Amino acid sequence: MGQKPITFLRQVLALCSYPELLEDTKFPEDAKKRARRILEACGGHSIGAYSASQGIECIRQDVARYIEKRDGGISSNPDNIYLSTGASDAIVTMLKLLVCGEGRDRTGVMISIPQYPLYSAALADLGAVQINYYLDEDKCWGLDVAELKRSLSEARQHCNPRVLCIINPGNPTGQVQSRQCIEDVIRFAKEEHLFLMADEVYQDNVYAEGCEFHSFKKVLFEMGPEYSSTVEMASFHSTSKCYMGECGFRGGYMEIINMDPEVKAQLIKLVSVRLCPPVPGQALLDLVVNPPQPDEPSYATFMKERTAVLAALAEKAKITEQIFNTVPGITCNPVQGAMYTFPRITLPQKAIDKAEAEGQAPDMLYCMRLLEEEGICLVPGSGFGQREGTFHFRMTILPPTEKLKIVLQKISAFHLRFTQEFS
């Protein structure tokens, strides 16, 4: 959608790809230094060598240090860091380890509704039981422990719930959970003996006043040893989102907390079969967790670019919410974080009937029409899950601001036409 990559990151990647450039004076010293360090950690000093299956060691160390800095000093052991091919890879790997049992003993995995459909896809692929817990649209997609309890009790009747997945900041919903909420979830996981999976790939994408990203790891440890020594958890991060947007590189990591050492050995064995995550993605991740520092040549430009990207996203989050909320029949919760808006749309009964007669989800009918009439491609809410009888779509806030405004106008106009047509 036109977002520019961070110059420093791409300079280092170029240097790693073609080390002759280390002689080139147009590259800053701090970029060269990072490149040399990465290359030295690679077999034969080449990013073309396989790395260790868990990921290049010095990068895992850098990730651990990043986590410690982010979490106010709470220690992170590099041995608990696994680099991965995007966050998706690590999420699927963890779910793979967790799913077992037959019939009523089959592993159940709790996931929010709405959710990012990697989860439902992976659970379907693994034959696990998907346990839905509903986020509260009226409370800005907040998470209610009462709802977690309800869904868990119901699930216990037909499967063996063992895992709780949470996406924070949320996809598609964009909510940034409060610290209180995170504590409640951790407490719930402990009480109910659930493995926690915290998908935190949007951790830098926080826009709304009063909202802050609290990592599950940090909160867990601040709750004291009763929790921090017992709750089993995996946290996920990626190079695809935040201010980097480097989706194509497939960089990511997970941090494992309190995993049984015998299981850890199995995990290491499992990831070894696929040899290693892509090394360019690992290198990119290293730069994300080890960016230019205040005393380095690239710092000023880096901060400028990073700030500009995040500021633009924050602005677009606000515009999107504002404009959608002017449309009768569209209600848009604040886009507190992440990269999407998930507004609720009111569909006329006639449209719902037509869709159902055609065997189509009503919001799919709506989105297909929008695509055909305006060339705007959104994803219907049915693809993410929603309360029965409600309809939504997910739209990214990524197009450049001027284009976004046009898109928002067109959608608004479309909505009015559609409503008119089916009344």
Added chain:
Amino acid sequence: MTENGVSPRAKVLTIDTMNPTVKKVEYAVRGPIVQRAVELERELSEGMKKPFAEVIKANIGDAHAMGQQPITFFRQVLALCSYPELLNDSTFPEDAKSRARRILQSCGGNSMGSYSASQGIDSVRQDVARYIERRDGGVPCDPDNIYLTTGASDGIVTMLKLLVCGEGETRTGVMISIPQYPLYSAALAELGAVQINYYLNEEKCWSLDISELQRALDEARRHCNPRALCIINPGNPTGQVQSRECIEDVIRFAAKERLFLMADEVYQDNVYADGCHFHSFKKVLFEMGPEYSNTVELASFHSTSKCYMGECGFRGGYMEIINMDSEVKAQLTKLVSVRLCPPVPGQALMDLVVNPPQPGEPSYDNFIKERTATLNVLAEKAKLTEQVLNTVQGISCNPVQGAMYSFPCITIPEKAIKEATDNGQQPDMFYCMKMLEETGICLVPGSGFGQRDGTYHFRMTILPPTDKLKILLKKVKEFHQKFTEQYS
């Protein structure tokens, strides 16, 4: 016990409460011996005294790690794609720039940082199709049948995933060579498929015998539903390059027995022995006429990790699908979409592999020079390895016709077999562990790949630089002699 006398609660995820199929997975190439090698490296770097100055990792087909240089042109284009400002840099040749521009133009927002289509960048798939057509003497290739993947391993696992179904006696059986590259056994274990072993003939240079395929199949039919036949050519770990006739026989067999053919061809440029040629399954299939080319379902796999490129870390690869049912194809496309896309740098690299500098282009001479040098050195090392190992009493090494490994047969004295077995260890693991501890050389025991009962082997790469390889071979020879003596 905690202070109040309550037992600490068991974890949610334990060895007993985890996915049982994952426990069955083994992958010897990075298994226990390699873990020990890494430990030894650490100990060495901490100043511990060892009978060797360095650990030599001859366990894995990683050319760059062993000092092989990347192809200059490829890395130039990748640098240009990573940091397009370099397109203004006069030190880069025009053909590199033109490739980079073309790749970037096919990327969202002209950036390698965008997700690509899940099947892979369109123009890259087209280039792959053209490469295949050129390679196969004009046999047409449809870009729609090309799926770019995260290394060949990704494509192989995806195909196996699609193929495996059924319960009990109808559970899908998948035929694979013994010895095999243990990605196959690992994937089959994880998917809960039935592994059907067909033995390659060590006496006949690891060739494939149809009667052996038939034997394996008939036996397997009693307890599972055989549906797929995997073949690695050139072979890993065995290095044999199958004859054209053999490939035709396999195709005929697959057609007759209704088996989905999976042809792992990642070493297709690594052919060294006189008289040996790479014949792609696709080409042979089509040259056998429509009776076969319209019916046999085939997936062929290639990668950027081997051949003359050795770019393992980029995780580039593709598969070509032939005669796949269109409904299944839709499912395949859906399945790969969940993981969004293969790494774009790997896709870009694959594009260069299939679309290298042409005669007349500025980078051509240098490219050919580098490529030829790399392949020649490998051929030389293949020969050297076979020669030296065959001078050792108790080691017998088939010609390394292709690929990157030797898989010699080793005679292990009875006493050693007994000691190993008493310790619950495979005799060749026992042998290799001893070798590691005494010489620092890390090989993979044959038991990690499969071998006939009562025979022992190890897999050693031919990748270390020639001089180092000579030393390696000498040490292996010395170790074998010492070991044999020690246990006689």
